[in-house]
Amino acid sequence: MNDHNILHDPAMFAIWAHVDPSKLLRAAEHLASVSTLSVPQAYQIAKQAAAEQKMTIVWEFVWYSETARLAVHLPAGFIAASAVITQDSVDPDTSTFCQVHGCFYFRKCGVCSNDHLPLP
Numbered sequence: 001m002n003d004h005n006i007l008h009d010p011a012m013f014a015i016w017a018h019v020d021p022s023k024l025l026r027a028a029e030h031l032a033s034v035s036t037l038s039v040p041q042a043y044q045i046a047k048q049a050a051a052e053q054k055m056t057i058v059w060e061f062v063w064y065s066e067t068a069r070l071a072v073h074l075p076a077g078f079i080a081a082s083a084v085i086t087q088d089s090v091d092p093d094t095s096t097f098c099q100v101h102g103c104f105y106f107r108k109c110g111v112c113s114n115d116h117l118p119l120p
Contacts (some may be wrong), residue, residue, distance in 0.1 A: 011110025013062045013103060014089040015070050016055040018082040019046045027056075027077025034059065046077070055082065060089055064116050067103070 031042035
């Protein structure tokens with residue numbers, strides 16, 4: 001088998017942010033709306049993230065062209081100034097930052113390597 005026969009998924013992106021401890025329910029409602037979690041399950045995740053001052057994924061599977069807009073316009077329940085962009089949902093605490101494209105990545109920046117779908 002050669003490399004031409006291997007299926008490859010181009011990079012997608014995610015927006016992470018800190019949960020606003022005073023708006024846990026709003027954060028939980030958003031998390032539940034974009035996942036398979038119930039609101040009570042999402043509330044526990046939001047509460048733990050806020051208590052530990054850890055970021056959580058706000059939006060996942062985002063086109064690179066949409067990342068800047070979504071990072072600036074976070075839903076209620078998240079601290080706006082805390083938003084970061086990651087490639088393929090990598091944890092920003094354990095990944096590398098691309099100074100050129102403003103995103104965290106694991107192996108290589110998908111934008112630098114032109115390994116992403118630029119438009120929806």
